Amino acid sequence: MQQVYLDNAATTQVRQEVIVKMQEALATVYGNPSSIHSFGRSAKTVVEKARKTIAKYINAHPAEVIFTSGGTEADNMILRCAVRDLNVETIITSKIEHHAVLHTVEELAKEYQVKLHFVQIDAYGNPDLNHLESLLAKDETKKLVSLMHVNNEIGNLLDLHAVGNLCQKYDALFHSDTVQSLGHYPWNFKETPIHFLTAAAHKFHGPKGIGFAVIKRNSGLKPLLFGGSQERGFRAGTESFHNIVGLEEAFTISYNSLAEEMAYVKDLKAHFINGLKRELPGVAFNGYSADMDKSTYTLVNVRLPFNEQKSLMLLFHLDLKGIACSKGSACQSGSDLGSHVLTEILPEEELKKPSVRFSFSKYNTKEELDYTISILKEFANS
Incomplete structure (x- = not known):
């Protein structure tokens, strides 16, 4: 059989090159990246190199890349912090988003009384952009639109520029779950009208349990997790060093090939x-x-x-x-x-x-x- x-x-499947890099990291660079001695500095250098590598391939600033445990954490972080810190009162999404988004916005509606609107979907699974615009124009509340780039079940591609331009027109924030997209398509974060992206390494032949959020600089978001000053103070907790190394290698190979x-x-x-x-x-x-x-x-x-x-x-x-x-x-x-x-x-x-x-x-x-x-x-x- x-x-x-x-x-x-x-x-x-994790690439063999990624496994080798992770094994090397586990064996040779074992300092805490937050420690000030040479062992820690060596680990910190590797983490920051990985951040710069990711930023280079998607044309973002390294400070805009925040390592997370994966796409679900990144989606939760962005959506929750946008409501809490940026006074988002209305979220517009669709009923065919990943549950990392759907369940999060449903909870936010309960916890913060956020207004939740669902853009109409056609028989092929595409959002109606005319309906989206009508929802954006509906009132003067601060809005966030969350629509995924590649639907994880039916594969439809969203026109990010069309949605992003509508968001710009109505001064709305735009978040896209790009877990099925990053690592598989070329990206230019600076030239795409979007505020927030998410990624997970295990979708592009990297390890599970590591991903990242891309958050436009000076967004106003504050930490969701508190403790240490890791990830430029945005996400507390000792970095998953070997997984970050694996993510970088998987991302590099994906974009080079x-x-x-x-x-x-x-x-x-x-x-x-x-x-x-x-x-x-x-x-x-x-x-x-x-x-x-x-x-x-x-x-x-x-x-x-x-x-x-x-x-x-x-x-x-x-x-x-x-x-x-x-x-x-x-x-x-x-x-x-x-x-x-x-x-x-x-x-x-x-x-x-x-x-x-x-x-x-x-x-x-x-x-x-x-x-x-x-x-x-x-x-x-x-």
């Missing part, structure tokens, strides 16, 4: 889509996930023409055949609830059919994809 990992939107790896994975996705269409009549694709221009090249969300009985067994059958994929966000995999994203965009009858997210990386091959298609075809005919 083959082992095929097609759940790269949940997490990615971006064009080559993007072309390779795009070809995999196109091959998979064409194979599914050829071998499984009636297959459909959710959102814009089958559109190579309007969705990320790293995933496809497939709606299969199976009855309800087969639907219940599909993921179990794929797992038995060694194929790893998911029905949506890995964060919700233990839940009996269906995808909140698909619930917003599909009619009830289509929701009864099984939808599966397959997501790709440089470590996948066309042979693995052909095997996956053959297993799906065999299951359909069983």
Whole structure:
């Protein structure tokens, strides 16, 4: 039986080069970066080098990069501090955001009585920018817009400049969960009309438990965690030194090989889509996930023409055949609830059919994809 990992939107295989760098860091640079002696100074130098590396690749200032434990912490930090410190009274988001955003803004609405508005979503999962503008123009309250760049379930790409320009027009703050985007697309933070970004290393072949927020300078945000003066006083706690080293290495390799790896994975996705269409009549694709221009090249969300009985067994059958994929966000995999994203965009009858997210990386091959298609075809005919 083959082992095929097609759940790269949940997490990615750590690059061997990253593992080596992290092992070296753990073995040789073990001082606390906050200590003033030579051991500590050596560690601090490495942390600040990593910060500068990240800033260079996304054209941000190093002071705008704050290391966190991952995307969820970064989203929480930004949204909570914006309400607490910047007098945000209204948050505009969508019902198909990652739960790191949705659950956070729901709590903020309870705790701070923040007004919460959801921009309308079309049948493909795209926000209605005319409706967004009407929400921005609705009143004079201080507003923050939070819309993700790449949807983690259906892969749709948001026009960040269009949204950012609307936010500028109405003097609103703009936050985007870019966890599925940073490390996979070129970025220019200085030239994008946005205030806050988030990233997680394990989405671009780095270690879990480390990520960063990008916060525009002089934003006015204050610390969420208090204690030491780490991260320029913005996030207390001893830095996860070896993870920061791993993040830097993964980020560096991702951007130095971006064009080559993007072309390779795009070809995999196109091959998979064409194979599914050829071998499984009636297959459909959710959102814009089958559109190579309007969705990320790293995933496809497939709606299969199976009855309800087969639907219940599909993921179990794929797992038995060694194929790893998911029905949506890995964060919700233990839940009996269906995808909140698909619930917003599909009619009830289509929701009864099984939808599966397959997501790709440089470590996948066309042979693995052909095997996956053959297993799906065999299951359909069983």
